Amino acid sequence: MRITAARPFAAAAAPAFRTSAYGRGEFGRRLARLARRWQRYRAARAAPKLLGLGFGLAIGLAAASALAGLGGLAPAAAGAALGVVSAALAARAVTVPPPLTAALAYDRRLGLCERLSTAVVGARADPAMQALQREDALRTITQVDAARAFPYPVRRRDVLLLGAAAAALGGVLLAAARVSAPVPGAETPIEALTALPPGLAADAAAPTPVDPALQARIEELRAAIAELERQRDPEAASAAVAADAAGAALRRTSEGRRLGRALGNGDFAASAAEARALRAQLADMNSARMDDLAAGMQQASAAAAADAALSGRLAAAAEALARGQLADARAALAQLADEMEAAGATVAAERQTQAQLQQLARQLMDAEAAAEAQPGASGPAGAAAADAPTSLAPPAEARQGTAGDDGDPGSGSGAGGDSDARGRALSGTLETLPAEQRLDAEGRLEIVDIAPTSEGAELVQRPILALGAGQPSESAAAGGRGVAAGRQDVARGVPLDLLPVLDRYFSAP
Amino acid sequence: MTAAVDSRDATERQVQEARALAAAVIEEVCTVIVGQRAAIRDTVVCLIAGGNVLIEGVPGLGKTELVRALGQALDLRFSRIQFTPDLMPADITGTTVVMDAADGQRAFRFEPGPIFANLVLADEINRATPKTQAALLEAMQERQVTVARTVHRLDPPFFVMATQNPIEMEGTYPLPEAQVDRFMFKLTVDYPSAEELTEILERTTGAAETGAGRAASGADLVRMGALARRVGIAAHVARYVVDLVGATHPANPNAHEMSRQYVRYGCSPRAAQAMVRAAKVYALLDGRYHVGFDDIRAAARPAMRHRILLNFEAEADGVTTDRILDDVLITTRRAGDAAGR
Numbered sequence: 001m002r003i004t005a006a007r008p009f010a011a012a013a014a015p016a017f018r019t020s021a022y023g024r025g026e027f028g029r030r031l032a033r034l035a036r037r038w039q040r041y042r043a044a045r046a047a048p049k050l051l052g053l054g055f056g057l058a059i060g061l062a063a064a065s066a067l068a069g070l071g072g073l074a075p076a077a078a079g080a081a082l083g084v085v086s087a088a089l090a091a092r093a094v095t096v097p098p099p100l101t102a103a104l105a106y107d108r109r110l111g112l113c114e115r116l117s118t119a120v121v122g123a124r125a126d127p128a129m130q131a132l133q134r135e136d137a138l139r140t141i142t143q144v145d146a147a148r149a150f151p152y153p154v155r156r157r158d159v160l161l162l163g164a165a166a167a168a169l170g171g172v173l174l175a176a177a178r179v180s181a182p183v184p185g186a187e188t189p190i191e192a193l194t195a196l197p198p199g200l201a202a203d204a205a206a207p208t209p210v211d212p213a214l215q216a217r218i219e220e221l222r223a224a225i226a227e228l229e230r231q232r233d234p235e236a237a238s239a240a241v242a243a244d245a246a247g248a249a250l251r252r253t254s255e256g257r258r259l260g261r262a263l264g265n266g267d268f269a270a271s272a273a274e275a276r277a278l279r280a281q282l283a284d285m286n287s288a289r290m291d292d293l294a295a296g297m298q299q300a301s302a303a304a305a306a307d308a309a310l311s312g313r314l315a316a317a318a319e320a321l322a323r324g325q326l327a328d329a330r331a332a333l334a335q336l337a338d339e340m341e342a343a344g345a346t347v348a349a350e351r352q353t354q355a356q357l358q359q360l361a362r363q364l365m366d367a368e369a370a371a372e373a374q375p376g377a378s379g380p381a382g383a384a385a386a387d388a389p390t391s392l393a394p395p396a397e398a399r400q401g402t403a404g405d406d407g408d409p410g411s412g413s414g415a416g417g418d419s420d421a422r423g424r425a426l427s428g429t430l431e432t433l434p435a436e437q438r439l440d441a442e443g444r445l446e447i448v449d450i451a452p453t454s455e456g457a458e459l460v461q462r463p464i465l466a467l468g469a470g471q472p473s474e475s476a477a478a479g480g481r482g483v484a485a486g487r488q489d490v491a492r493g494v495p496l497d498l499l500p501v502l503d504r505y506f507s508a509p
Numbered sequence: 510m511t512a513a514v515d516s517r518d519a520t521e522r523q524v525q526e527a528r529a530l531a532a533a534v535i536e537e538v539c540t541v542i543v544g545q546r547a548a549i550r551d552t553v554v555c556l557i558a559g560g561n562v563l564i565e566g567v568p569g570l571g572k573t574e575l576v577r578a579l580g581q582a583l584d585l586r587f588s589r590i591q592f593t594p595d596l597m598p599a600d601i602t603g604t605t606v607v608m609d610a611a612d613g614q615r616a617f618r619f620e621p622g623p624i625f626a627n628l629v630l631a632d633e634i635n636r637a638t639p640k641t642q643a644a645l646l647e648a649m650q651e652r653q654v655t656v657a658r659t660v661h662r663l664d665p666p667f668f669v670m671a672t673q674n675p676i677e678m679e680g681t682y683p684l685p686e687a688q689v690d691r692f693m694f695k696l697t698v699d700y701p702s703a704e705e706l707t708e709i710l711e712r713t714t715g716a717a718e719t720g721a722g723r724a725a726s727g728a729d730l731v732r733m734g735a736l737a738r739r740v741g742i743a744a745h746v747a748r749y750v751v752d753l754v755g756a757t758h759p760a761n762p763n764a765h766e767m768s769r770q771y772v773r774y775g776c777s778p779r780a781a782q783a784m785v786r787a788a789k790v791y792a793l794l795d796g797r798y799h800v801g802f803d804d805i806r807a808a809a810r811p812a813m814r815h816r817i818l819l820n821f822e823a824e825a826d827g828v829t830t831d832r833i834l835d836d837v838l839i840t841t842r843r844a845g846d847a848a849g850r
Contacts, residue, residue, distance in 0.1 A: 100745070104845025113792075113801035114746060117845065123741020123799045128520040133741055133798040 022099050027119060027134065030141045035102030036094075041150035043093035048158035054085030055165035059172050066176035074176035078169060106141075109149050115140045214371050221364040228357050235307070236350035239343045240266060242307030246300035246314060247271075253296030255289050260300070268344025275337035279330050287324060294321035313339045520739070524793060527733045531557065531794050533724040534582045541578040541721045542571055543712065544705035548696050551811055552579060552670070554794070557733045558786040560693020561649050561669040563634075563684075563815060570698045571709075572672040576630045581721040583730055585627035585666070592637035594680065598644035602654045603661075619656060624648050625663060627727050631671035635681040642688055645669060649691045666727045666734075686774075686818065693783045695815035733793070740789040742800040745844035747785070749805055754781045756837045757817055765840060767833045771823035776816040783812040802843050810834050 022028040022035070058078035065074040097105075103116035119137030123130060243263045250260025259278060262270035278293070285293070297318030304311040313336040320328035531553055538549050548564070552575065555562045564572045573589070580587030590601060603622030607615050623629065624645070634642060648654050649669050654661045671692070673684070689695075701709060712719055756765040758775035768775060788804035795804075810831065817830040 101845070104745075107801075108845045113795070113797060113803060114743060114799065115797070115801075117745065118741065118743040118799040118801075121743050121745065123743050124747075125741025125798070126739050128516040129739050129741050129798050131517045132521055132524075136798060 566698030
């Protein structure tokens, strides 16, 4: 009996790094394939942890870069961290494990009774037994399905965690980008104003005279508007909204449908009358109808949370109705009717104020237009417009536009640097505007003529007014007839305006 | 090349025959013994590996019947020795007597004792005195008996199958360690289940006599033993055997925690030899040409449980060798344990 070993144990257990270590026979080739698959499986198993580590590292590096004021480096740092981890994973996936380790992995996983590992290292046995053992191992290895033995693990939890980590990294990178990105206009320092040519700077600082009578009229209108603004009742809007919501809730009940409809229509007088009618009908209601009405009142109370007084009255009525106490319910419904009448009065007063405000605002706009129509008019008229009611006029800075800066349409208050633009009232419809006319910068129904002047053919480099209030400046190219005022950081936010809400809820049904 | 192929084919054929013979013997014994299939299989494995078996169990579990059935199934010369305190060594080995010859002269002649058989059943071996027990030592290890300075070889195959009763310890003589170590396996026979007991009643209380038929011969047993020795064992599997034995040694750096606490003496090298020899037979009966970890684990408990000497603390805490071995088998790492997960 000759005792031989197919391969020294230490050699079989040593790191392989290349498939030639598995031998050139059929068994070795097959085992090498299995070993590669097993190694990829191990890499896939380790991937969630490693990638999680990589994402954590990337997030930390990106955040540190942003905090250190090096936001521009954040993507590179994150990419480097993820790259290192990915490279480690890839290296792990392609590295060839030792033959004995791979054979043992399949032996243990599939319960092969050490057939493969014994074939790798050889058994202390006579040649016939060894040959039989290797044949047995070869038969076994041909039946091994590596994909079934080591399926790639895909766990939902890991996927979700990695997705969350990726999203977190994206968020950090976005934040870092915002930190590092330049603010529009910020690169032009405010000191640039002082760098204006002496003549232009002087022109920009000097106010242009306007007709005193017109200016007085504008001031008068502004004062009236301000006074009316002070008289406005801020609770009127919330009362209307609450009444509408309560009406919607009550309309869903059979007993409170009429009251709900009146409330929904914004007719507080009719609502009060309906509430009193319900009060009168209470004696004839059975418990089911009262419960129905109580439930409707309760829902209406919850819906009318915007108006604390109305909500409280509704809640009191609901509670009294739920208890079934007629006297309390009558009293509560009477108080509810009174509250509705009071709310109606408030809303009516507010409507009147709004109407006056709209009228004054139109007058103010006309006055401003007249002031702007004067040759060389600027500044004060535009500044006066800033005080107009916010519901009708856009913010002052929005009216100043960017005429001539970048080719955008000029504002109503300023002529383009290379054009002699003047605003006037629209006559006709938008569709009938000729090609040389356009709407003003705010989109109002006011047309602006575009009439290039012969003197303005020469392009002149003008300084850009930076942050801060618009500074008027006379354009040299416009021959002293126009003034360009602009700023780059024009606010594009929609001003808070309650008028559309009021119009919606208090207009005719 | 042709010779190698022939040898390989012959070996494959022998392995298949051995599997069939062993399976037949086990099935034949199972026709007599109800249940206890694991004990029967382990006993057959021990016989094929050429080892002696110590069977422990309370009275009435069929230990003696098992040995008798094995003797019938293997067609072996069978002798039974009932060990009692007054049993003398000569009652086992035999003695020299004076005989009258035909010519009128007298001469000494050796009269063999019951040890001269293929399968010796030493029933309740712990009831005999140590001197008598020691009479078995030479026979078990050397397969020979020395009487009056004359060495008498025992015919192969020779097996000693001893039984002992774990209860009624009064008036008994626990086997000395040297003798216990000579048993390859120590098997424990447990109570039968309800179904098995019902089957026992049906088989043994009727008119029909049950007995095992011949399934193999002593020569078959010897050939199977020789074939089993040719089964290969890889280095990493042999290393596992070494680790298991080392884990039972309290002074070993890799000793199991329970071994450090409860074991006075761990397993001897005979335990490792017994494990590998038995594991080879397990592999052979499984149709394999090499030993696997599971073969070693199957042989570990019967081969090691009687070779561990517990200390007083273990007896005080009620810790048994089986419990220690369970822990050792759980915690001792095998090559590839981490890779297969």
